[in-house]
Amino acid sequence: MEDKQQCHFETGIYRPPSEGGSYSLLLRITRNCPWNRCTFCMMYKEEKFSLRSPEELKQEIDSIASVCDQLLETSHQLGFNGQINRQVALDLLEKEPSLSILPGYVMVVNWLISGAKTAFLQDANSITMKSEKLVDVLQYLRAKFPTLERVTSYARSKTIAKKEPDELKAIRTAGLERLHVGLETGDDELLLEIKKGVTSEEQIIAGKKAMAAGFQLSEYWMPGLGGKAKSRQHAENTARVLNEIDPNYIRSRPFFPAPGTPIQEDFAKGKFEMLSVGEQLTELKIMMEKLDFTAKVCFDHDGNHWTDENGQRIFSLDYEGYQFPDRKPTVLALIEKGLAGFN
DSSP: OOOGGGOOOOOOSOOOTTTTTTSSEEEEOEESOSSOOOTTOOTTTTOOOEEOOHHHHHHHHHHHHHHHHHHHHHHHHTTSTTOOOHHHHHHHHHHOGGGGGSTTHHHHHHHHHTTSOEEEEESTTGGGSOHHHHHHHHHHHHHHOTTOOEEEEEEOHHHHHHSOHHHHHHHHHHTOOEEEEEEEOOOHHHHHHTTOSOOHHHHHHHHHHHHHTTOEEEEEEOTTTTTTTTHHHHHHHHHHHHHHHOOSEEEEOOOOOOTTSHHHHHHHTTSSOOOOHHHHHHHHHHHHHHOOSSOEEEOOSTTOOOBOTTSOBSSOOOTTOEETTTTHHHHHHHHHHHHGGGO
């Protein structure tokens, strides 16, 4: 068994809640964000981006496997026949106190308790790694943990668009199944303003490439990102881009000016006007009416706070959302229910 003093692996902070919540294995493929210029984003600030080598990552996968082996051995010693529970985790910590300072020990325990089915590659854009190196890491991860059913990652549209189709297919075949992409908006004027570093055409190219390679694709958009001045164009052009891509999921992450961001500074100076709740719902209605695709529309975040006249949320927080086009009338009816409180 691996020397406990060499047992080490990193975990980052961010991952989508739809990817196993607190029960997903987290493997930090890169550190921080290679772009890190978006004016609305407060993540990874003052942190330098760096790639990690396949050799380092394989060592960390081995460390995770070592912790798993120790937990399974302890489980059998305690008579739990390989089942992992809180008692097993605490007993191992008593025998190996050094594990208490290991970042991610609780993560590994929770992952095993849940069945060790999902893994998420951190941080902001894992596929920026050279494709052959990422394939190598994915194959090693899958070989070490055959119980994995899904491996997912964040990705930038710009990076996907630059990859050759064969590269993307190789990454998909190696075991990366779902990509989470921050679309934010499909409006070129707004994309330039928020310094997203991508055009709507590049977003479409990237989305189509990802879908053609066989990835499950989740695209995130930000209701309200255009403020009062660009609300309609934000809604209409975001729908236009998403219709072209026709991803598996779109996920709503309503805009709020995060402290310390350039947009928050503009808001404080009166240069950016936030939408009222009623205006947010009107923008949402415009976008939903324009959507003509087969994706699932998801409101799986607490920021989707819209309520009806009785104070009840109008949308489900379910990760699978509302299947379009079948449930498009349902979503539009729920928006009207929310708007009723402003009539």
